[in-house]
């Protein structure tokens with residue numbers, strides 16, 4: 001048995017020293033716990049070494065020397081053990097101060113504790129041992145040891161109770177077990193000498209075992225210990241985003257786990273690469289001057305598309321040390337954007353195809369309607385038979401409703417494709433309402449309804465807005481009111497709400513005593529191509545487009561539309577349109593407008609111009625016949641040709657005042673013909689007004705023709721009144737006669 005304990009303690013000395021050095025090398029040496037552990041391991045190692053030496057001695061003096069040296073490390077151990085536990089428990093306050101300060105008392109006791117006369121050394125069964133002569137200092141030493149143990153126990157219990165995190169409780173439990181072990185060892189050191197036995201080095205063995213138990217605790221704490229000082233490090237490792245740190249030459253120095261798995265490279269492989277071997281950076285240039293910058297590029301290693309956020313690392317003089325690069329993988333996002341773009345393009349193409357189909361369809365339908373309505377107009381003008389006139393009137397009415405459907409579809413397609421624009425100008429409120437009522441009162445009368453028109457006399461007389469669209473809105477709503485009312489009254493109430501001197505809100509209320517709208521249908525009212533209450537409305541003509549167009553126009557004008565209705569009793573549509581005031585003088589009574597000279601729509605006196613000459617250029621014979629027929633009563637001299645080339649031939653020898661030029665013609669179209677007309681040297685009709693004649697009625701068509709050099713524009717089907725008004729506006733006054 002002799003010297004076995006000595007060897008064991010020597011082995012403990014080596015082990016604890018090794019553990020201390022491991023902690024300081026493997027973990028963050030700046031962390032206080034790690035440094036304390038290193039010191040505690042060092043004390044423990046010296047303690048074990050001295051007692052190992054002591055046990056191996058045969059002479060008492062060297063044994064005395066080894067014990068005296070060893071006692072320094074014993075007291076050091078006490079101080080360090082208390083301190084490290086206080087830190088682990090994060091304990092502050094009076095008790096912590098007391099426990100810390102008291103542990104130093106051992107150093108005061110040290111000189112008395114090693115006093116030669118108090119200790120006797122002798123050989124026992126496990127080697128050299130010692131015994132104390134009973135005295136005050138020996139007792140004081142025992143009391144000191146007991147109090148340090150009590151302090152440590154209190155700290156550990158505090159740690160167990162106060163800590164909320166599980167790892168701290170686990171830690172406290174482990175520490176408590178090791179303290180109990182150490183205490184048992186201390187009893188052997190303390191009690192054996194009291195009973196006249198040699199001191200068995202239980203505490204020396206216990207303290208080394210304690211250090212060995214503390215070692216995993218410290219490693220565990222290091223792993224679990226998240227404080228604000230090391231939080232950045234945790235973020236760095238915990239973040240899912242790959243992070244790469246490169247030096248100033250562009251070589252990777254540090255990468256987090258996400259970066260290794262993102263690039264599918266080991267740290268060794270990555271450190272041998274250059275940032276430009278990893279990313280395909282434009283111009284192969286890294287950001288230089290700014291603190292942070294972002295660039296997007298593809299990754300050469302995994303073909304992904306990434307966004308790189310560079311944060312510059314500079315030294316205290318501002319010189320570049322390297323960059324922290326946070327990588328965001330945009331591959332999925334980019335694929336999604338590409339997919340969405342492809343889908344958007346497909347949708348746009350489909351929408352364009354639809355719009356162009358609708359525009360073409362409207363163009364194609366307008367041409368025959370032009371013929372139908374034109375020829376019909378001639379029958380109406382020339383027929384003396386009542387029954388023929390009645391048939392012709394029916395054709396006119398059906399043709400007009402077909403035209404209105406086509407116009408609605410065209411408007412809708414324009415709105416859908418976002419090509420609907422407002423064309424704003426100054427207009428007369430009274431004139432507009434008067435015209436509308438003139439047209440719609442006939443319809444109301446036909447149905448036996450009374451049409452009640454109220455225009456607030458103080459409404460500003462001239463406003464600024466898109467009169468054509470406002471007319472369309474009122475016509476649609478008023479038409480519906482008449483359509484969906486079988487008996488009673490339809491009321492149009494127009495008034496204004498004052499905003500400021502320059503702006504007003506025009507309020508248009510259309511009330512009817514018609515079929516009304518069910519509550520559940522209200523939400524579908526403005527949906528395109530949707531008609532509600534089919535049971536009651538299926539016999540009434542309609543496409544379900546009117547209200548949807550009205551709503552879009554109102555939105556375009558930044559106005560509002562409200563509907564209230566009582567099913568079976570009637571409905572009320574209220575539209576509010578913000579408008580600019582151009583003339584604030586009151587509009588007065590609507591009857592004043594009846595007294596005004598009939599405007600151009602209702603020109604009663606027939607004007608003629610027998611000396612005027614016009615040329616019609618159209619490849620379609622029926623269209624020529626229609627136009628000729630419509631111009632008949634103006635008595636102008638009409639020539640007609642069917643191609644651009646014939647037109648150029650005609651103008652060489654004839655002087656025309658007006659040329660009606662069709663757009664779509666085979667070989668030389670209207671635009672090309674116009675170009676030649678303008679460039680021709682021997683053009684006898686150089687001063688002729690050229691009017692584009694086309695079935696193209698899409699928005700902006702007029703502006704387009706004017707920009708191409710035409711003087712005016714007439715869309716098919718040609719309105720005879722519009723045709724005449726335009727004709728006389730361009731003819732010299734001396735040619736016009738009134739009959």
Ligand code: ADP
Pocket residue numbers: 480481484512514515516517525530531532533537541542543544545546547548571
């Ligand atoms: P339509 O061409 O069918 O009249 P609208 O878009 O103008 O299309 O109207 C949509 C639906 O709203 C109509 O089919 C009708 O059922 C209902 N509606 C519109 N105005 C009225 C009204 N004044 N009274 C009752 N129902 C109406």
